[in-house]
Amino acid sequence: MTARTASEIAAGVRSGTLAAAEVLEQHLDRIAAREGEVHAFNLVMTDQARRDAAAVDAAVAAGHDPGPLAGVPLALKDNMCTRGIETTCSSKILEGWKPPYDATVVTRLAAAGAVVVGKTNLDEFAMGSSTENSAFGPTRNPLDITRVPGGSSGGSAAAVAAGFASVSLGSDTGGSIRQPAALCGVVGVKPTYGYVSRYGLVAFASSLDQIGPFTNTVHDAALLLDVIGGHDPMDSTSIPDQHPSLLDAIRRDVVGLRVGRITDLPDGADPDVTERLEAAFDALREAGAKIVDVQVPAFGYGLTAYYLIAPSEASSNLARYDGVRYGLRVERPDTNAMYSATRAAGFGDEVKRRIMLGTYALSAGYYDAYYGKALKVRRLIADDFDRAYEHADVLLTPTAPTVAFPFGSKTDNPLAMYLCDVYTIPTNLAGHPGMSVPFGTGQHGLPVGVQVLAATLGEPTMFRAAAALERAMS
Amino acid sequence: MIYTAGPATGNEILIDGWELVVGLEVHVELATATKLFSASANRFGDDPNTNIDPVTLGLPGALPVLNRHAVELAMRIGTALNCTIQRSTFHRKNYFYPDMPKAYQISQYDQPLNVDGFLALPDATLIGIERAHLEEDTGKSTHVGGNGGRIHGSTYSLIDFNRAGVPLVEIVSRPDLRTSEQARQYVTELRGILIAIGASDAKMEEGSMRCDANVSVHRPGEPFGTRCEIKNVNSIRSLGRAIEYEARRQIDMIEAGETVRQETRHWDETDSRTHTLRVKEDADDYRYFLEPDLVPLAPSAEWIKAIADAMPMLPGARRARLGVATGFPADGEAIMVVVERGQDDYVLAVGAAGGDVGRALVHVKEAFAEASATPKLPAGDLAALTTLEVAGLLTATQAKTVLAEIVAAGGGDATAIARARGFEAMDTSALEAMVDQVIADNGPAWAKYRNGEDKALGALVGAAMKASNGKADGKFVTALLQSKRT
Amino acid sequence: MKVAKLARLDLAPDAIERTTAQLAGMLEHFADIDALDLDTVQPMTQPYPLQNVFRDDVVVNGLDRDEVLAAAPASEDGRFRVPPILGLDS
Ligand SMILES: [Mg+2]
Numbered sequence A: 001m002t003a004r005t006a007s008e009i010a011a012g013v014r015s016g017t018l019a020a021a022e023v024l025e026q027h028l029d030r031i032a033a034r035e036g037e038v039h040a041f042n043l044v045m046t047d048q049a050r051r052d053a054a055a056v057d058a059a060v061a062a063g064h065d066p067g068p069l070a071g072v073p074l075a076l077k078d079n080m081c082t083r084g085i086e087t088t089c090s091s092k093i094l095e096g097w098k099p100p101y102d103a104t105v106v107t108r109l110a111a112a113g114a115v116v117v118g119k120t121n122l123d124e125f126a127m128g129s130s131t132e133n134s135a136f137g138p139t140r141n142p143l144d145i146t147r148v149p150g151g152s153s154g155g156s157a158a159a160v161a162a163g164f165a166s167v168s169l170g171s172d173t174g175g176s177i178r179q180p181a182a183l184c185g186v187v188g189v190k191p192t193y194g195y196v197s198r199y200g201l202v203a204f205a206s207s208l209d210q211i212g213p214f215t216n217t218v219h220d221a222a223l224l225l226d227v228i229g230g231h232d233p234m235d236s237t238s239i240p241d242q243h244p245s246l247l248d249a250i251r252r253d254v255v256g257l258r259v260g261r262i263t264d265l266p267d268g269a270d271p272d273v274t275e276r277l278e279a280a281f282d283a284l285r286e287a288g289a290k291i292v293d294v295q296v297p298a299f300g301y302g303l304t305a306y307y308l309i310a311p312s313e314a315s316s317n318l319a320r321y322d323g324v325r326y327g328l329r330v331e332r333p334d335t336n337a338m339y340s341a342t343r344a345a346g347f348g349d350e351v352k353r354r355i356m357l358g359t360y361a362l363s364a365g366y367y368d369a370y371y372g373k374a375l376k377v378r379r380l381i382a383d384d385f386d387r388a389y390e391h392a393d394v395l396l397t398p399t400a401p402t403v404a405f406p407f408g409s410k411t412d413n414p415l416a417m418y419l420c421d422v423y424t425i426p427t428n429l430a431g432h433p434g435m436s437v438p439f440g441t442g443q444h445g446l447p448v449g450v451q452v453l454a455a456t457l458g459e460p461t462m463f464r465a466a467a468a469l470e471r472a473m474s
Numbered sequence B: 001m002i003y004t005a006g007p008a009t010g011n012e013i014l015i016d017g018w019e020l021v022v023g024l025e026v027h028v029e030l031a032t033a034t035k036l037f038s039a040s041a042n043r044f045g046d047d048p049n050t051n052i053d054p055v056t057l058g059l060p061g062a063l064p065v066l067n068r069h070a071v072e073l074a075m076r077i078g079t080a081l082n083c084t085i086q087r088s089t090f091h092r093k094n095y096f097y098p099d100m101p102k103a104y105q106i107s108q109y110d111q112p113l114n115v116d117g118f119l120a121l122p123d124a125t126l127i128g129i130e131r132a133h134l135e136e137d138t139g140k141s142t143h144v145g146g147n148g149g150r151i152h153g154s155t156y157s158l159i160d161f162n163r164a165g166v167p168l169v170e171i172v173s174r175p176d177l178r179t180s181e182q183a184r185q186y187v188t189e190l191r192g193i194l195i196a197i198g199a200s201d202a203k204m205e206e207g208s209m210r211c212d213a214n215v216s217v218h219r220p221g222e223p224f225g226t227r228c229e230i231k232n233v234n235s236i237r238s239l240g241r242a243i244e245y246e247a248r249r250q251i252d253m254i255e256a257g258e259t260v261r262q263e264t265r266h267w268d269e270t271d272s273r274t275h276t277l278r279v280k281e282d283a284d285d286y287r288y289f290l291e292p293d294l295v296p297l298a299p300s301a302e303w304i305k306a307i308a309d310a311m312p313m314l315p316g317a318r319r320a321r322l323g324v325a326t327g328f329p330a331d332g333e334a335i336m337v338v339v340e341r342g343q344d345d346y347v348l349a350v351g352a353a354g355g356d357v358g359r360a361l362v363h364v365k366e367a368f369a370e371a372s373a374t375p376k377l378p379a380g381d382l383a384a385l386t387t388l389e390v391a392g393l394l395t396a397t398q399a400k401t402v403l404a405e406i407v408a409a410g411g412g413d414a415t416a417i418a419r420a421r422g423f424e425a426m427d428t429s430a431l432e433a434m435v436d437q438v439i440a441d442n443g444p445a446w447a448k449y450r451n452g453e454d455k456a457l458g459a460l461v462g463a464a465m466k467a468s469n470g471k472a473d474g475k476f477v478t479a480l481l482q483s484k485r486t
Numbered sequence C: 001m002k003v004a005k006l007a008r009l010d011l012a013p014d015a016i017e018r019t020t021a022q023l024a025g026m027l028e029h030f031a032d033i034d035a036l037d038l039d040t041v042q043p044m045t046q047p048y049p050l051q052n053v054f055r056d057d058v059v060v061n062g063l064d065r066d067e068v069l070a071a072a073p074a075s076e077d078g079r080f081r082v083p084p085i086l087g088l089d090s
């Protein structure tokens, strides 16, 4: 299964040497062959995808350029609104809901000629690290179907890893793109907060959520991010500046680049993972980069800050699922009882747990001890990173502490599951970009990802380092 | 003018020895084209749920973006209320209610846009303004079944989200009001200001201005009593009645040895009472936190100055101006009414056209109750009429008749109309001769008047009016008599 | 449990018990930040410092009522229908 890259597909389709329809059918064939066991999708949009691919081919035939993603089969995490097409967040409370509007990224993808093949499975409302928390059943890791794909964007990671789509979009609140990318052996990027519009992304934790790509190559990730990134007036937190082209950035080498090693990084990563991290440092050194030691003392407090801030925001964001305007309603004789019954029936255990945690952390008398304190820790972490970036252009860490783990191995212990994101979370808190690049394999021949981190709007530098790692592996 | 503390309290405003303390929270809907955070129309009276969009309905994935014009109107309010306009932020106030689409209201919490201002009542009493902050309105629930649209006993409710997201400014006064009349004056004055600056149409009957009153009573010199918040007051008249009722209720309770509970009460127009809506308890846990979907609002000094420079003259200043021009008291009925109607510029225009502003004020107050800010009558025509009056060529009654005719025709020559009606006024020398005759005929009264008994003047004026068969102008006659006294 | 009530989650007694225990465990773990001296630290509320983001006051056609109400659990007369509103604060 040698999937062509998105860059190759788009180039072929735009030049007329490759038919979008043909590319799509190859991907639909792979879906037909393996989706049953992988369960990457909540919805495969066969008919619409065929219409869209035909339209791309017709445009090319008519002498028009369908755009930089012409004919690229793409999968969307099922928490991005698609007009008239079910958007469920893998929750019973939104089952069957068809948004009356498109997310900004969806509009931009369509304008760039991408062909959406389906909506991918996730941990309910993006809360989880294994995609086991989906109300519609888990997604399996295409590399070993006894293991999780990671999460929460497990369906999007699996879709690319299985060749169901050339590229996909996920959302990353505490690692939900980078961690599944690592576990599925693909590239995954969490951009700077505000780099990609959140309009139409169903909110989990608004101050942390970012949309980003899953791809087979760093080049494809740059291509996709160049399309979906940039200012959107519909999102007040969208950064107004024009972003430099990442496709340009990855042409540069890493000679002289300062690559930071966090000497006080919390341990807990498996030896096979740390071994690959060391190899990554070596590879960048060989490519001309300089390895420097830095400290990020508050890094280890990220988990706590995150698990107070994200559930707090989530408890408010998810309060709108009340059975009044859309989604599930469980009838009761009065509105208040209807609310409680609807929400109890519509949300899964993990979502309820986080709503309760967040409600508690924000409630009168506890705000200062929990939410308020977490915001201060968030500041410490951001400040620590800023100091580290005075000495280093990028930082390297493991993406996840382990390779893909078997189903059920962490479901009984929420804290153990939360630890999957120990290396990814601090970046979300700081609002910085981070990406996971596949860098060889560990135990059981399963992929290991290396995480490249950069300062705010440090995407060009981060992509340069990632491209160098990728070159070192080829 | 600098607002310092609450107004001085005097015994004349005590109720059976109890002092009343009122603070008002007034919500006004801003006169924008669109909602506070989205582009659907802000329009009253449309078909239900026709002004909706993803943000208004709180659809998953929708995000708020702040309406610049709403901010500008809020800044105008802050400027008009002498507030400091400051860097501000938005919070989420979390609570469940079916007309609240996101289950949180976006409002300003610890950093409101406008703080620390004051409003001057017509009698120059200053009422402190604690804050005037931006927030979004809720939708509207209609209760079906049960007893006449009430929530209790209804079988179900219907929700219209047209109003959801409409920009509001909540104006919170300090507890500086001491009588129900002051509360009425405050709201009336505030309404006049809001209309003058174009911030809101401020219609209490349509709900674009809504008023909650915090009421407590205490013995002078003692700490404030426990307050109750009264909601659902739908007119300025009801506001006064509700406050009076509530003050009485609290006084009666305390005097009967009971304690006033802090609670939210509901004014019921049908039985003219307040009723318990809910008792304040710790269930009121709004879990405020900074709205992560919005960024801070920090108006620049230039923006604040531009707003201040563009401020129109406010009602208080307009009343003062008219008072100076006419010699009438600035907080007297005539000036209050004319300025409230926005007809003061017209009155001054009559003066500029050579007319008498005092007479113009009275005519405008009486003849143009239905008219818009600028009566459809050339200011010069009214000026000519007042000139005839001043010259004693028309009596007040005759002037009214002539004016009615001019108004009906949309303009006209007062002299010609007076002549056509046979209002041949007496000329000044004839009038003077007549007044001399009256003095001669009323020796005792004249003597009293000369000795300083002002009351005697009335009888002399009356005699002169009678002698002229009502054609003389009373004011002119009075002036003549006064001038002859010395 | 007060929190479940505040969050409008109708949980069975055993679920409340289990969740309470889990939350207690987490909060115990989250006590690690109590060791930090945060007195002088300003809370971080925004990942990227922007201010004064506005839109113009121009009407854009919104959503179609029929389409929206068709997706609602219950509606009547162009409005969303809910059971009687009891026990809620207004
Ligand atoms: Mg209030």
Ligand SMILES: [Zn+2]
Binding pocket: B027, B135, B170
């Ligand atoms: Zn309010």
